[in-house]
Amino acid sequence: MKTFHILLALFLVQTAFAAPLQPVAAKASSCMDNCPASKAIDGDTSDASRWISKKSDQPAWLEIDLGKTQKLAGVHVYSGYKQETPLESFTIQFWSDGKWQDIPSAKIENNKAVALAVAFDDTVDVTTDRLRLWITRTHQGIARVKEVVIWPAGADGVPAVRGEKKATATPQADIPLIYLNQSGFNLGKPKRFTAPTLPDGTKFTVRPAKGGDALFEGTLKNHIGDFSAFNPTDEQEYVVEAAGLRSVPFRIGSWWLERVTYQNAVNFMIDARHYVGNYRAPCKGSYGWRDDHHFGWELHTLVPQWLSNPSAYERMPRQIKYEKPRDPKLWGTLEPYADNAPDIVKLIHWGADVIVTQGLLHEHLKAQLAYFLYAWPWLKPYLPAQNYQIVRDYAFTHWSDPRADRNYPYDESPEHDLLALKTKIGTTKGAYPPGFSIEPNLLMYEVAKREKRPDAEQYFQAAYKQAAWMIANLDWNDPLTTKGQRMSEFLTVTGLAHFLRQYPDRAPVGLADKISDWAKVVIRRSANLWDFRKLDDGAKWTPMGEKPTMWNEPGNVLGLPAALLAAREVLTDPATNARLEQLVYSHFDNGFGRNPVGRHFSFDAPREIEGVEHGWFKFLPGGIGQLADARFVMDGSPKDAHYPYHPEKGDIGWTEGWVQFNVAFNISLAYLAFAETELSLRREGDEVVVRLRAPLNFDYHKVESGTVQVRIGKGDWQPLTVTEESPNSQFLTGRLKVAAGIALEASYGFGYLSRRATLK
Structure with missing residues (x-):
């Protein structure tokens, strides 16, 4: 006990966490x-006790x-022997209302x-006088617990545990004081770093990581270095x-960010599925x-990923195989997809299937079906026609139904009529x-027109009224209308920009100015190191x-580029758009290490x-x-106390x-x-x-290909293969014979995220 108390005292001197509780008794199976x-409660974490x-x-x-009822934040569990045989599977339970309840x-x-x-998160209020470890899997059927340390609720939550390992996080003292995107930068795009201590x-230089002459020189301004003009064509660090x-070494290459994240982004969505992902319960x-x-x-x-x-996504390896439902109430209403469907199409199918099979009627879940229906022309090569019919009938039947089918945790919707003004x-x-x-609603408007429904206009009008209300009533200076929405902010601006870009002649008066005003607030609040x-x-x-779980915000940082890019499509001021582009990449960079603690948002990012x-x-x-075992999890982001520059705060706030x-x-x-994306057409002789x-x-040593859709005259759309002009080229070309005087139209991407070119 004496050794433990000395260690505990040293720990508490260095942190703001409350002292752990001292249980009065323990018993076991x-x-x-x-x-x-x-x-297990004597304060000794050694193998001897x-x-x-x-x-x-x-x-x-x-x-x-x-000994008494207290509100708890969490526990440290020390188990096994030396570095082996830990508890493999267990649940922590608390005594409440005369029974044991899982946390x-x-x-x-x-x-x-x-x-x-x-x-312990906020799902349940763990206020109790007793805890229980319910242990279901151990090495050789024997549970070995050295110590359970119990932490009371408080502003700082649960500290990191000494010796905790999945891998080892870098000590803060070992992170370089030049903060930038650890992985690398996109060729031809903003490249900036922060040096808070200088x-x-x-003066700063950029040079090869293995040594050599400086290849770029610059000067810090407001603790920021900018080497955007440095665009090397080689592949060194x-x-x-x-x-x-x-700094840490980094690369510069064509679409480097996309190259290192596209497959990872899909991997996460595969692993994180309910029932059929990498955790099945x-x-x-x-x-x-x-x-x-x-x-x-x-x-x-x-x-939108698929459309853009x-x-x-078509050329990615296929990881998903259809699994028949073990319970037909969970999924299976939609007939299976083709085996050769891209994984992203299979994921889209999965999302729609769960909603219609379980009869989910929350307005946000119904709204997801609009995306499925809108994208149907580009999904149907891989999906049975029955899928569209089921989803279409479900969505149109329930779209304006104000009722929910169940109680949804964290529900803030007053009702569920998607045509209603919010x-x-x-x-x-x-x-x-x-x-x-x-x-x-705009997507449903397009679907309804495609279906030749007489009520199509009501969907447009619902979107119009909503946008008009926002123009008149939202104050972008109020943080709750912007960053205060955390990871969901992107819906606000992408929706408004979609309206203006796709329906410029029918958009509410003042919409362009409203988006411009949003951009001005973003720019003003981004004037920092x-x-x-x-x-x-x-x-x-x-x-x-007020709670330890409030708030983790990787999603706001990583979702802001979508809103910025959507706004850039409809704004016309060159200086504004140039700054917005800088902010697009600075927020990606923030997630990759250009932040006050110098860490990527994912614990497993180094692997x-x-x-x-x-x-x-x-x-x-x-x-x-x-x-925890899903790939590419965005675990945490710097908290308010880390800014403007306090890496010494260390691991604070909620991580999940x-x-x-x-x-x-x-x-x-x-x-x-x-x-x-850019697309162009030109004539060369009869081609x-x-x-x-x-x-x-994405592979700088291989000639890669893609597919562009083309239409000659009034004919049908047909695929045309385009190939890179060289192994490390940003351009892909294809040729086809078109008689003089015949119009040609080409498209890459689908729907509202496609780029088109015409030649008459």
Whole structure:
């Protein structure tokens, strides 16, 4: 005990966390000789003091008496022997209302850590006088627990545990003080870094990581270095050096960001599926994806990804195989897809299938179906016609139904009629962003016209009235209308910009000015050393709240580029658009390490993303979504206290991956592809040359290809293969014979995210 108390005192001196609780007693399902339950609460985390159960094929349990009722934040669990044989699967339960209740965020599966921090989220209020470890899988049927440390609720939550391992996060002292995108930069795009400890006027250089002469020189201004003009064509790594500091090495290449993230983005959506992903047990409040609730926005984002850059997704390896439903009430109403369908199409099918099979009627879930229906012309090569018929009839039948089919956790919707005017502004939970119904109604308008429905205009009018209300009533200076919506903010601006871009002659008066005003606020609040859009014009950088879980915001940072890119499509001021482009990349860069702690938002980034050295501080084991073992999880982001520059704060605030964070990144990939796509046509003799520039050059040593849709005269659309002009070219070309005087039209991408060219 003396050793433990000395270590504890040292720990508390260095942190702001409250002291752990001291339980009064413990009992267990069984105990080996000299290894009683009391040794799991004696303050000794060594192998010399352990509770060890007798061998059994039945669950073991350890009950801990706190002596009085208290609100709890989480626990540290030390188990196993030396660095082996930890508890493999267990759930932490609390005594409430005369029975043991599971803590959903504390269900641990496939654990390999002998020291594990388990934080309790807000799903249940863990106020109790007793905890129990319900242990379902151990090495050789024997539970070995060295210590359970219990942390009371407080502003700082649960500290990291000494010795916790999935991998090892980089110590903060080892992270270089030049902060930039650790992986690399896109050729021809903004390339900026932050050096908070260096004064303005400091010279910096960019040189090969392996040594050599400086290839670019510049000067710091407002702690920012800009080497956007440096666009090398070779494939070596580079570093930034300034006043004795040296950055991590990085690459510069064609669509480097897309190259290292496209497959990863799809991998996450595959792994995070409910029932059929890499964790198969049911998860509370989950539908198509684990922990998605009703505001996962999956089809809101997967469909735009497909529309914006189809060739990139068509050429990916197929990982998903259709699984027959083990319960027909969960999925299976939609007939299976073709085996050769791209994984992103299979994911879109999955999302729609779960909604119609389970009869989900929340307005946000119904809205997802608009994306499926709109994209049908480009999904149908892979999906049975029955899919469209089922989804169409379901969506049109229930679109204006104000009733929900069940109680949805975190529901902020007053009713569920998607044609109704929405005048409420949701909370920072992100479950009710302004204007969420605009784009779904515009998509349903197009679907209804395609179906020749006499009521098509009502969908347009619903979107119009919503946009007009927002023009008149939203104040962008109020953080709750922008960054205060966290990961869901993108819906507000992409919806407004969609309206103006697709229906410029029918848009409400003042829409362009409203989008311009939003951009001005973003630019004003981004005038800082990180090029980072702050929460407000004062001292607030990120949203915070009264609970330890408030707020983690990777999704807002990674979803902002989508809104910025959507706005750029309809704004005309060159200076504004140039600054918005800088901010697009500065926010991607923030997620990749250009932030006050110098870490990528994903704990596993060093093992999953080419070129990343320093991942997030930790990951959340367990949790509602059980995402610890999913690929490409966005775990955490810097909190308000880290800004403007306080890396010494270390690992503070809530860390937990969430599908909502990843889909926000995904929608930014979609709008980035749209922004980067160019298509041109020119005649050469009796041929027409079709030239495409799009994010498809991911292998710099291979001639890659894509597919452009072409239409000669009034004929049908036909695919045309285009190939890179050289292995590391940004341009792909194809040729076809077209008689003089015959018009040709070409398109890359689909629907509202396509680029077109015509030649008469």
